[in-house]
Amino acid sequence: MNSRRFQVLIEDLAYRFSRDDIPKIKSALEALKKASEIPISILNPSSGYHPVVIFKKRFGRYEKEAAVSLMDFKILTKYNTPAWKRAVTFHLDDDIIEHSKIGGIETVLIGNPRRLQRLRGILTRIIEQVNQKPKRLVLLYDDIYMDFGNNRYVHIRIRGGDIRVETNMKLNTASKILGKAIVHIDSAFGNKNREFYKLLFAYSLGTRGSFETFFMKYLFPKFNPEQREFLEEMYDYRNFITLLYRELSRISVDRIGDEVGIRINRRANPKRPLEIGILFTDHGIEVRRYINTVTVSLLV
Structure with missing residues (x-):
């Protein structure tokens, strides 16, 4: 940050x-530059977008602005602005840069104080539930970045009652690190993304009780008549859930795609196997009548 280019900027x-704005501008540039170095950050150049910050400030009835490249540390104009860019807007009148601690964890907060206060409250409750505390936190407007060390990150985006969760870790590892925080997020927010539902599925395979909760909440209510009749006609449906749990807990959740396919071969009707497709989407978990790929096969 002491380069000649930075000083000219x-x-x-x-x-x-x-x-008078220079101290805040310097702090913002330094914090946003570090945020852009997080591998799964929305500002990381590996996403294919050029990271840009747009500084804005009101002067009476007028508002001045300047777009700055976080890669080249130069002011951008309509002539040198990259075609593919991802920008955040920093309002010099209102936004803040704060170095603080949340749950004893070093934290950098960037953005509007009111929005950051809400994020701080949400994050505090999430951290109380995780199995492993992150080493560092960055709150960037609506985005939370949790650094667990060894290049392991979780990115959470919160807008209203919606939440998106992404990670660069394997599903099994991430679900073990986040632990009960996954269940907390599931109950606290309405709309979630497919990556979150995969994490929820991976977490549910941790214990038989967790899986039954997942099964009864997300799968059974969406069964078609044939699937529902099969389960209701069983002497004890919990035996089936136990059998299904044992089979699914053996699979490598790190290799699952957007679908888990279950084929049930019935002794009473061997020519007509029953299929249950679990599909993870950005709108929830869907249950399909037919499957594309067999993940597990049962004989009952």
């Missing part, structure tokens, strides 16, 4: 705004 921004 600071001088240019002091001319466009004011010298």
Whole structure:
């Protein structure tokens, strides 16, 4: 941050705004640059987008702005702006950069104070439930980045009652690290993304009780008449859930795609196997009548 290019940029921004804004601008550039270095950050260049911050400040009835490249540390104009960019807007009048601690964890907060306060409360409750505490936290407007060390990250985006969860870890590893926080997120938010539902499925395979909860909440209510009749006609449906749990717990959840296919071969009707397809989507978990690929096969 002490390079000649960075110093020239600071001088240019002091001319466009004011010298009083320079400390906040410097702090914002340093914090956003570090945020862009997180592998799964929305600002990381590996996403295919050029990271940009747009500084804005009101001067009476007018508002000035300046777009800055976080890669090249130069002011962008309509002539040199990259075609593919991802920008965050930093309002010099209202937004903050704060270095703090949440649950004893070093945290950088970037953005609007009110929105950050809400995120802080949500994150505090999530951290209370995880099996392993993150080493570092970054709160960037609506995004939370949890750094668990050894290049292991979880990205959470919260907008209203919706939440998106992404990670660069394997599903099995992430589900063990997040633990009961996955169940908390499931109950606290309405709309979730497919990556989250995969994590929820992986977590449910941790114990037979967790899987039955998952089965009765997400699968059984969506069974078609034939699937529902099969389960209801069993002497004890819990025996079937136990059998299914044992088979699924043996699979490598890290290799599952967007579908888990279950084929049930029935002794009473061997020519007509029953299929149950579990599909993970950005709108929830769907249950299909037919499957594309067999993940597990049962004989009952």
